[in-house]
Amino acid sequence: MTTSRRRAKHDPKESEREILEAAEQFLSEHHFRDLNIDEVMRRTGLKRPAFYVHFRDKNDLTLRLVQNISKELFDIADRWLAGTNHQEDLRRALVDSVNVYVEHGRLLRAFVEAASGDERVDRVYRGLIQDFITAAAQHIKAEQLAGKIKKDVEVEETAKALIWLEERYLSETFGHASQVQPEIVIQVLQNIWISTLYGTN
Incomplete structure (x- = not known):
């Protein structure tokens, strides 16, 4: 033994x-x-x-920690992108994303902090955000062409604004000891996304 x-x-x-x-x-x-x-x-x-x-250093360690969480977030986004019930699929994606931040918020905030002081981590961080922006823009464009999203929505900049807003908000909310109730966060994000894209709550 x-x-x-x-x-x-x-x-x-x-x-x-x-x-x-x-x-x-x-x-x-x-x-x-x-x-x-x-x-x-x-x-x-x-x-x-x-x-x-x-690991090479603590920044490399942080990158490795975030890899699995990033995959989980991408899987959530993929389910939204593949969905057909646009508002319900979006809400489900927001619920799942908030749950990830509830569990790993301090780590994801550490990733952001590491990015501010390390060029390699910053490239990875911004690359991940850009991947989400690109995917969101593609989905918004497709929904717009299908007549589900308002025609006056500027696709690329709207996707960028929504993704950065969500990431910063979740990181600030769940990256610290004091936390807002997840249900409130979900409702806030849902109102922002749906009112921006669909014009209804």
Whole structure:
């Protein structure tokens, strides 16, 4: 049994998982600026050199943490884009997105903070936002051509404004200890999106 536990402890995939979990736990309690490798590794019981087997620095660690969450958000967006009941599909996407931020808001805010001080992280951050803007613009254009969205909506800039507004609002709301009730956030975003695109609540 002792040998089995020792092997599991030093398995690279298991070590990586432990470091990622420890880092997200740390970021749920502290600001990104306070993140340090020694504290993260202390939470795992692994030695500091094990960190550099998997990550270059704390910014690289943050990028890796955000990868899975970004995929989850893209999956939510894809379900909205593929939907046929435009307002209901949009509301469902907002509910699911808010739930992601409720669970991972502090980490996603750390990602934004990391982007402000690291060009590589900033490129990834802005690239992710642009992917959402592009997808939203394509959907808005298609809905507009189908007569479901107002003709006077300027597609590209409206998509940009809505995506940036939503990301900043969710990051500010759920990236701190004090939080607004998720149901209120969902209603606020729903009103903004639907009134902007469809002209009704």
